[in-house]
Amino acid sequence: MNSLTIKNLKGRPAATAVLLVLSSLLCFAVFVGSIMVNSLSTGLSSLEKRLGADVMAVPYEAATKKKFEDMVIQGSIGYFYMDKEKYDEISSLDSVGDISAQLYLASTGSSCCSIPVQIIGFDPETDITVKPWIKKSGKKALEKYDLVVGSDLNAFVGDTLSFYGVDCRVAAKLDKTGTTYDTTVFTNIDTIKELIASSLDKGMNDFKDISPDNVVSCLLINAADGYSPEDVMNDINLHVKRVKAVQSKNMISGIASGITGVSGMIRTFIAAVWVLGAAILLLAFTMSINGRKKEFAVMRVMGASGKMLAGIVMKEALCITLAGGTAGCLLGALVIFPFGGAAEKALGLPFLLPDAGRTVLCLCLTILLSVLSGTAAAAVSAWRMSRIDAGLTLRSDN
Amino acid sequence: MSLTAENITKDYIRAGKGTNRFTAVKETDFTLEEGCLSVLMGRSGSGKTTLLNMLSGLLCPTSGRVLSDGDDIYSLDDKKLSKLRNERFGVIPQGQSAVHSLTVMENILLPFALYREKPDEEYAKQLMERLDIAQLSQVKPSELSGGEIRRMAIARAAVRKPRVLFADEPTGDLDDENTREVFDFLKEQAKNGTAVLIVTHENDAKAYADKLYRMNGGVPEKA
Incomplete structure (x- = not known):
């Protein structure tokens, strides 16, 4: 049959x-x-996972110019800074639970850098958003001059990438995330401070008079128990000057x-x-x-x-x-x-x-x-x- | 082995207004005996094929019974009745009855294939030789003439060595020579012990009949 x-x-x-x-x-x-x-x-x-935190706080100018959202959502590269004091100010709010600072820097396509990319430096001690991804890539901790590169970047483990005259080693490569992480380079806070200092030395940073030790670009915040992300956002926007807090979910609602x-x-x-x-x-x-x-x-x-x-x-x-x-x-x-x-x-x-x-x-x-x-x-x-x-x-x- | 119909009737309901019940076969007793070739003649629409279909297990009578070795075949469920038809009855249907995706040999062996049984290829070859279609073994039906397809259908009906062989207008579209060959073959089958029933218009068939019937008013009468 x-x-x-x-x-x-x-x-x-x-x-x-x-x-x-x-x-x-x-x-x-x-x-x-x-x-x-x-x-x-x-x-x-x-x-959503890439945003990780309930609320993000950035310099007021960055939020109003849509610069920050474009960086997170569209993958445009850029950087902005605010005083590190803002970190302490926001940390002291009752509604704020976990908080971690990130420093941003954009490399250029010119001779100073291997590739034009967004560089994000994070603090491994307090990080709540980047480490889980890096852990997935198999790398446990980043040492100074170590980089983790996004999956779409043409760089592989063992390669050396140079940014503003500082040679860094590719320690790991992220899996594809389908987000702007795929074209981002991550490093720890010490490395990025050195990269920012070098960019300032070479006169290739838009911010002329900042000290890498005294600035942050973005604060990633989770609400404390008993508070909602909205409470945190309102608290920051009401009590901390020249800082704009946005709820992650609002940022991606569109x-x-x-x-x-x-x-x-x-x-x-x-x-x-x-x-x-x-x-x-x-x-x-x-x-x-x-x-x-x-x-x-x-x-x-x-x-x-x-x-x-x-x-x-x-x-x-x-x-x-x-x-x-x-x-x-x-x-x-x-x-x-x-x-x-x-x-x-x-x-x-x-x-x-x-x-x-x-x-x-x-x-x-x-x-x-x-x-x-x-x-x-x-x-x-x-x-x-x-x-x-x-x-x-x-x-x-x- | 005998096949006996006891008081069988077949009514059809016709669409349309007024009296719409039509009796094709009326309170008929009929017996097919082994080794006997019976010929049933009659005009078109007289109920010949209806009687053949009831006897061959294809059409349940409105009333009455059809007994094979004493068992009422229509008391069996479809599975058992189908198996009985496969093993005991061979039917040469009217018209062209080929399965076009299969070769002539595969068509002839299909009764075995349906029940996944080992085919009797040797006997199939003998039948093909006898019916002069041996050279067409691997040919598809689309390449055959009407007469060749008919002979293939005859070989297929006979391949399981059935106890009863039914032939419904087996020579309907054949020339005189082919007609004679078919009747000769069916006569041989009867001589070998098979009960054979031929339903036909052909007057030539009378010469081969051990028993001749004429359908009259829905009842087969001995002629």
């Missing part, structure tokens, strides 16, 4: 090809769509709603393609099986039971949807994985392709959906063939 199924499919190459292409297209659309929705969702979640919108559109597209495709598949199976009614009647005459005839129809549908579904998914993988970056650019949203496990799960579910839809479409024909009146069918059109 299994070889009969294969022979039946091979014996009708045109009909089989049409059904295969149909189920491939369905799976292609669903697989690519699902991976995109997944990537957007993972990208958003990665961005992106989140953009992702929700795009994901919704993709989901609607998937559903529409699937409903249309399932209807066409139903029609195609019905026409294909109807065209072979006499053959089924002949098999009935030879002693095939109704269940056997239904089984033949279902096995054919299973083979077609399994093969078509697998082909569609593989084709989808060939499109989405190499061109994920292009999709990211086109959408302008955080986009992080799912890991292998999730991809395989997505692939299996898509194929399962294809098989279920195909067999459901064929079930109608199978039921009709199981009740075929062999005598009447064989006499018709003779």
Whole structure:
């Protein structure tokens, strides 16, 4: 019977090809769509983790010029500073729990630096946002002149990168995060202080009269127990002058709603393609099986039971949807994985392709959906063939 | 082995207004005996094929019973009745009855394949030789003539050495020579102990009949 199924499919190459292409297209659309929705969702979640803290406090000028948001969300590079006193002032607020300072510096594309990137220096003692990512990269602690580079940067462990005349060693490379971390270089606070000092010495820093030991760029804050992030934000904005506090979730709310919108559109597209495709598949199976009614009647005459005839129809549908579904998914993988970056650019949203496990799960579910839809479409024909009146069918059109 | 119909009737409900019940076969007793070739003749629509389908287990009668070795075949569930048809009955249906994705040999062995049984290829080859289609063994039905497809269907019906062989208009679209060959073959099958029923319009069939019936008013009468 299994070889009969294969022979039946091979014996009708045109009909089989049409059904295969149909189920491939369905799976292609669903697989690519699902991976995109997944990537957007993972990208958003990665961005949330990348922000890490409940509230971020930056110099008032940075926030009003949208400089900071652009750096975090869009990946533009830049730097700004405020007095370190602000750190102590904010730390003393009751609503503030964990707090960690970061120092920013941007390298340029000129001869002073290997590559133009955003450089972030963090304090390993108090950090709440960067260390988890670095830990994921396998590096336990950063020593002076050690760098951790984002995944999109063309630098690898062991490479030496020079910034403002200071040679640093790439100690680790982050996994892809789908955020601006992918084009950022991290280092500890001591190293970045030296880099800032060097940039000042070379006259290549926009801030002429700062002392790296007395400034910070950004404060990352978690609310203390019993306080909400909103309380922290209001507290800082009310009591600390020339500092702007923003809630992380507000910063990415625009992106989140953009992702929700795009994901919704993709989901609607998937559903529409699937409903249309399932209807066409139903029609195609019905026409294909109807065209072979006499053959089924002949098999009935030879002693095939109704269940056997239904089984033949279902096995054919299973083979077609399994093969078509697998082909569609593989084709989808060939499109989405190499061109994920292009999709990211086109959408302008955080986009992080799912890991292998999730991809395989997505692939299996898509194929399962294809098989279920195909067999459901064929079930109608199978039921009709199981009740075929062999005598009447064989006499018709003779 | 005998196949006996006891008081079988087949009514059809026709669509349309007024009296819509039509009796194709009426309170009929009929027996097919091993080694006997029975020929059933009659005009179109007289109920010949309906009777053949009821006897071959393909059409449940409205009333009455069909007994194979004393067992009412329509009391069996579909699975058992199908298996019984596969093992005991061979049917040569009307018209072209090929499975187009299979070769001639595969078509002939299909009754075995349906139940995943070891095919009797030797006997299949003998039948093909006898019916002069041996050279077409690996050919697909789309390349065959009507007469060749018919002979393939005859070989397929006979390949399991059935106890009863039903032939519904087996020579309907054949020339005189092919017609004679088919009737000769069916006669041989009867001589070998098979109960054979031929439903036909062909007057030539009378010469081969051990028993001749004519369908009259839904009842087969001995002619």
